[in-house]
Amino acid sequence: MSADFWNSTQRTKWQLTRYSLFENRRKLLLLERKMIHNGIIKDAPGIVYDANMRIYLHNLLVKLGRRLNIRQIALATAEVYLTRFLTKVSLKEINLYLLVTTCLYVACKIEECPQHIRVITSEARNLWPEYIPQDITKVAEFEFYLIEEMDSYLVIHHPYKSLLQLRDFFTSVNPQYMGGGFLLTSEELQNSWSIINDSYITDAHLLFPPHVIAITAVYITVVLNQQNKHGNDGVGVGSTGGSNSAGSQQTSISNEKADIQLDDLLSLTYSLPNENGDNGSNTGNNIGNNSNNGDRVPKSGEINSGANGANGGMDHLVRIDQFREFLARSHINLDEVVEVLQDMVNLYAIWNRYNESQVKRALSFQLLNR
Amino acid sequence: MNGNPNVNGGAAGSLMPNSMAMNSGNASSNSNANNRNHFGMSMVPQPTLMASNSILTVGPYKHRKDLTRESVLSKYQIIGYIAAGTYGKVYKAKSKKPQEKEGDEVNGSEASNTALYNRNEMNQTAGDGTNHVNGNNVNSFNASNNHPGNNSSTANYNPISSLHLNQHHVSHHLNPHYGHNKSQSQNPSQNQPQNINQQQSSFQTPAQPSTQLQAHLQVQTQAHGQAQGQQSSNTANQLQQGQLQAQGRSITTDANSQAQDQTMRLNQHHQVPGSSSITDSNSQTKQDGDKSTGEPGEQLFAIKKFKNDNHSSNKSYNHDINGNEIIHYTGISQSAIREMSICRELNNKNITKTMDILLENKSIYIVSEFCEHDLLQIIHYHSHPEVRQIPERTTKSLIWQILNGVLFLHKNWIFHRDLKPANIMVTSNGVVKIGDLGLARKFNNPLQSLYTGDKVVVTIWYRAPELLLGTRNYTPSIDLWAVGCILAELLSLRPIFKGEEAKMDINNKKSVPFQTNQFQKIVEILGTPTPEQWPSLNKYPEYVSFKQQLPNNYNPNLATWYKTVGGQNKSCLLLLKGLLEYDPIERLTAENALVHPYFLEQPKVCENAFEGLSYKYPKRRIYTDDNDIISGMQGGKRHGFDESKNRKRQR
Known part of the structure; x- marks a missing residue:
């Protein structure tokens, strides 16, 4: 049903398990090998559907989406289409640039912000002139295959809605009950939002319901980042970066932000000292940052009830406790949350080593033979 | 290069x-x-x-x-087409493969x-x-x-085989021919009980004498509700359950134990998804009862083929003639893609059920259940050659079921936007199936104003006054206005507001003309709306045109109209009034309309709207002059199909 994830085709038809996903991919590899063996496609070294490739695809989509000023929801839908499609189709038998364009084209229609095919094709051509045929019928044709591959199940439920619901729940609920009194600041909301944006690079959306992803994003923002900030290593990163990015852009995904997240998490997971110049060595700035946040509250009309006050450290621990309390009582499948969390942390770790030119070259060799 | x-x-x-x-x-x-x-x-x-x-x-x-890819022709045998329009054509078909x-x-x-x-x-x-x-x-x-x-089921006329076929559809939907069906057999999908339920109902109905039938169907709806309730962790579900309870209220029933029985059986289904033997025996008993009616157990389908008017489907085959392609293909239309995506998600008794969607050679085929009648045809039957009123019970049951379907749509954040008699299908068992969701769209969280997407919605006679006044943002209440018009039409057997559409200026497609004539028809019966009656009246974009074009004041006249068309029932008039309320905020919602006193008094609403009728409505007319569902797609290369087409024509 379209208002209801639990009866939606996303859950009944398109929610996979790790095992079935693995099986799909294994079969796909076999198929790929067969096709190469039969000379139907050529082998293209370096074209592997790994995290590196997926970050690249994500960036392609975001780039095209930004050029067209496409709303986040449509972008997210396109990302899900992309992952779904690539569970059934080998990278080596298609043109990924055309796929990205087509996914976005279909997603825009489904999310009721249609872009004319001509506009979308020409923008894609501006970005990747050598890969996108001028002939719009190529996108139109591919559209059919894309929809067919998804069995015409096109309505997607996203974690963004769950995130907003969570926020509303936190604000509305009685403090005595379910960890109430815990509030999500708008900065944290923005941060969680960005984490959800990034989650589309992983398989999470094929495997888990949206609310699990949303809660994971909140968890990363509230617990991990804060732990990081007030942790023993004392490297304060999240706050500075977070407020900067939250101030700059509300709805778009930015790589810089991802980097910040990534650094946060890396320093968290590996307890490495952070060397990012942007953030400075603000070990002593922690309190300062927090009071900064406190100052911002009344101005921007946030619902932050002074939790970020001067004695930030203690309050954060209290907040984390409140959030944990909520998690514990929420009946949310925590195993799934942990899985998503794992995926996200892995993603950010890999993102740190992301090598764009390598993928670019491989694709150029695959598609243009040069 | x-x-x-x-x-x-x-x-x-x-x-x-x-x-x-x-x-x-x-x-x-x-x-x-x-x-x-x-x-x-x-x-x-x-x-x-x-x-x-x-x-x-x-x-x-x-x-x-x-x-x-499997061709649509390898799956379905086209019997003929039943409707043709700007969107394309709807064909009647039966399944070729039993299993x-x-x-x-x-x-x-x-x-x-x-x-x-x-x-x-x-x-x-x-x-x-x-x-x-x-x-x-x-x-x-x-x-x-x-x-x-497969041998056992190759005979199409064996009713059991048709059930096989049906089951196949369930399994087909559950396992979208891919590896991940494994996951699904481990976690049986939640909508399985619904599917089964629907199928059982469709097969049971002809078997039961009418009174039993009613109870029976109620059992099913309740079982349906319970099955859903079990997994409801979610508001929409609860709402729907509430709706079903409302149903229980309006149609008295005490078949709870049976309902539980049914649910248990369904659970059995649930737990043993792989074991076909259980399913078979279960359904076979159902089927045995069916035989008595002598109804062929053959399942029929309606296949809607979208016209791909503006594209160059033949290009690959004749581009060496043209050399260059001038025809521009602009992708799947917004309407088609809406219908596809929405139909795939919806599963309700009163909405046409989509069985399958096939994409082949750049054409879209939406395969849904076939319905023998539609309201337009029923109204026509009653008005020709002489006017005979539709029995109150039938009218009431039809409207109730329509409202039930509309409520379901609205609960799913979808408005239909093209409700009219021609789009309300009725099965031969008197079950309403709302069809043609080509204009339907989701309205939760719209990224752009509804007006931007589609300047004009709803067929003119059924268009709500706020739409006529050019509102940019409307609510699901526009559908309820249309339901009101349909109710009036069922009572009087002709459209209540039969206005003439002001055509759009071809040179200026951006401006939408004010529909003076249509509004005139409305005020003639409902009276000129007053600001007291409709506080936001003067806020609408077309308010000025409305004032200028319709300067005369009319008095509310609906009661007189109701009398002249032979209406006697007071609460029916009240319902009509509630649906045809000017102010969209005041207009009845589907939810409230369903529990309107009209539905609570005698005669009771029937699940089979045709119950007690002494006559049978004529079957849908089938046109066989064009059975070629594939045509226009293959260019010069359809020798194989020409053959089969000829065969069908001779028949």
């Missing part, structure tokens, strides 16, 4: 079978032309290079898919892919240049039909 990928790209897409099979020696004249062109440019006819060019247009993948090759599905992609290459080789050795992809599939499919396991 790289700078100009289109030269090859222009044809490579659909010519992939040829351009890829360089070692196969099958080449039509087209591919020769193409190859020449290709080689002339690159000068190095290496296989790898060719692959790399076609890959820009996703050639290898398309080729693989085209070879394994699909389930083995293949279980094996998943690996099996089908191996098959692909075997078949591929076959083609090549046969050297059959004109061998058509679809024709090919038909053959291979027929072969698989002879599989010994």
Whole structure:
């Protein structure tokens, strides 16, 4: 049903398990090998559907989406289409640039912000002139295959809605009950939002319901980042970066932000000292940052009830406790949350080593033979 | 060459079978032309290079898919078409295959892919240049039909087989022929009980004498509710359950124990998804009861084919004639894609159920259940040759079911936006099925104003006054206005507000004309709206035109109208008034309308709207002059289909 994830085709038809996903991919590899063996496609070294490739695809989509000023929801839908499609189709038998364009084209229609095919094709051509045929019928044709591959199940439920619901729940609920009194600041909301944006690079959306992803994003923002900030290593990163990015852009995904997240998490997971110049060595700035946040509250009309006050450290621990309390009582499948969390942390770790030119070259060799 | 990928790209897409099979020696004249062109440019006819060019247009993948795709003609036999419109055509069809090759599905992609290459080789050795992809599939499919396991069900007229067929549909939907059906058999899908429920109901209905039938269906709805309730962790579900309870209230029933029984059986279904024997025995008993009616258990389908008017479907086959393609294809229309996506999600008794969606040769086929009647046809039957009123019970049941379907849509954040008698289907068992969701759209969280998407919605006679006043943002209440118009039409047998549509200015498509005549018809019966009655009246964009064009004041006249059309029931008039309320905020919602006193008094609403009728409505007219569902898509290459078409015509 379209208002209801639990009866939606996303859950009944398109929610996979790790095992079935693995099986799909294994079969796909076999198929790929067969096709190469039969000379139907050529082998293209370096074209592997790994995290590196997926970050690249994500960036392609975001780039095209930004050029067209496409709303986040449509972008997210396109990302899900992309992952779904690539569970059934080998990278080596298609043109990924055309796929990205087509996914976005279909997603825009489904999310009721249609872009004319001509506009979308020409923008894609501006970005990747050598890969996108001028002939719009190529996108139109591919559209059919894309929809067919998804069995015409096109309505997607996203974690963004769950995130907003969570926020509303936190604000509305009685403090005595379910960890109430815990509030999500708008900065944290923005941060969680960005984490959800990034989650589309992983398989999470094929495997888990949206609310699990949303809660994971909140968890990363509230617990991990804060732990990081007030942790023993004392490297304060999240706050500075977070407020900067939250101030700059509300709805778009930015790589810089991802980097910040990534650094946060890396320093968290590996307890490495952070060397990012942007953030400075603000070990002593922690309190300062927090009071900064406190100052911002009344101005921007946030619902932050002074939790970020001067004695930030203690309050954060209290907040984390409140959030944990909520998690514990929420009946949310925590195993799934942990899985998503794992995926996200892995993603950010890999993102740190992301090598764009390598993928670019491989694709150029695959598609243009040069 | 790289700078100009289109030269090859222009044809490579659909010519992939040829351009890829360089070692196969099958080449039509087209591919020769193409190859020449290709080689002339690159000068190095290496296989790898060719692959790399076609890959820009996703050639290898398309080729693989085209070879394994099952044609709509291999799945369904077209009986004739039942309606044609600007969108395309709706065909009546029956299933060709009693049972699909389930083995293949279980094996998943690996099996089908191996098959692909075997078949591929076959083609090549046969050297059959004109061998058509679809024709090919038909053959291979027929072969698989002879599989010994399927023998029991090949006879179409055996009712049991039709149930097989039905079950197949469930399994088909549950396992979208891919590896992940494993996951689904582990976690049986939640909508399985619903599916089964619906099927059982569709098979039981003819078997039961009318009174039993009513109880029976109620049991099912309740079971349905319970099955849903079990997994409801979610508001929409609860709402729906609430709706079902409302249903229980309005139609008295005490069949709870039976309902539980049913649910238990359904659970049994649930827990043993793989075991077909249980399912079979279960359904066989159902089927046995069915036999008594003598109704052939054959399931019929309506296949809606979207017209692909503006595109160059033939281009790959005749582009060597034109040389260059001038026809512009702009992708699947917003309307088609809405209908596809929405139909796929919805599952309700009073909404046309979509069985399957096929995409073939750039055409979209939406396969849904076939309904023998629609309201337009029923109204026509009662008004020709002489006017005979539709019995109150029938009217009431029809409207209630329509409201029930509309409520379901609204609960799912969808508005229909084109409710009218022609779009309200009724099965031969008197069950309303709201159809044609081509204008329907989701309205939660719209990214742009509703007006931006579609300037004009709803057929003129059924268009709500706020739409006529040019509102930019409207609510689901527009659907309720349309339901009010439909109710009036059922009572009077002609459209209540039969205005003339002011045509849009061809030179200025951006401005939408004010529908003076239509509004005139409305005020003549409902009276001129006053600001007291409709506080936001003067806020609408077309308020000025409304004031200018309709300066005369009319008094509310609905009661008189109601009397003249022979209406006597007070609460029916009240319901009508509530639905035809000017102010969209004051208008009845589907939810409130369903529990309107009108539905609570005698005669009671029936699940079978035709219950107690002494006559039968005529069956839908089938046009057989054009059975060619594929036509226009194949260009010169449809020898195989011409044959089958001729056969059908002779029949």
